Amino acid sequence: MLDIRDLAFGYGARAVGTGLTLTLEPGEALCLLGPNGGGKTTLFKTLLGLLRPLAGRVLLDGTDLATLPRRAIAQAIAYVPQAHAALFPFSVRDVVLMGRASRLSAFASPGPADRAAAERALAALGIGHLAERIYTEISGGERQLALIARALAGEPRLLVMDEPTASLDFGNQARVLSQIRRLSDLGIAVVLSTHDPGHAFLCADRVALLHGGRLVALGPPAETVTPDSLRLLYGVEVAVVPLPEQGRTVCTPLIG
């Protein structure tokens, strides 16, 4: 559904990344790893159509993003920001309902179909019990789930998530990662960034490693997340340890 061809992305004349080529299938979860300042957010802004490619193309179902109306992009691709403290005390239900904005005509109010979509999104994320709570009065983890529900309410086909586990405690990280797996099981493609390479093993079908403005590796977690690739990315020694009994792999930096 998403086809990125020889993309250069950045700001003005300054390229942050170049030569990026990859495709994303419906229901695929792609984890983007890279150091601070590596260009993950800039790439996301380009995929959302907020920044124009400096070169190359981004195709959504075969159509160049640059030729699509903003509304069509917003209906297909939803962005999940990091959970933040909102300024206004909306209920969680109303925050989730805001995810329908791209589906409403100008000045229209949400109707029964919009409310039903919001309820489905709340249920899918398992946060129906929070619907009446005030968004500014729930925890960071609950807010992150509410933001994912908001994105889901718009019935997108691709979710772009910038560090969805940042600032979450261990339990909420696990909850968000397992929700990402469920979304991709529902056929929704997900692109997420994280600073924890272990997360790639928990939720991603494929991993893209961004370093020095280039895609240095792209493939299944077991093939791409290795001590060598993590040394290149982060400049530290990392042990990548399979847990055969759990069918999992964990990453830990080797310090001291």
Ligand SMILES: Nc1ncnc2c1ncn2[C@@H]1O[C@H](COP(=O)(O)OP(=O)(O)OP(=O)(O)O)[C@@H](O)[C@H]1O
């Ligand atoms: N609005 C902007 N105008 C110009 N340059 C920018 C802008 N925003 C970010 N940059 C630069 O683009 C480069 C990539 O930044 P970006 O935020 O995309 O990295 P990132 O991988 O998301 O980093 P982090 O992991 O720290 O969030 C950095 O050198 C940054 O200073």
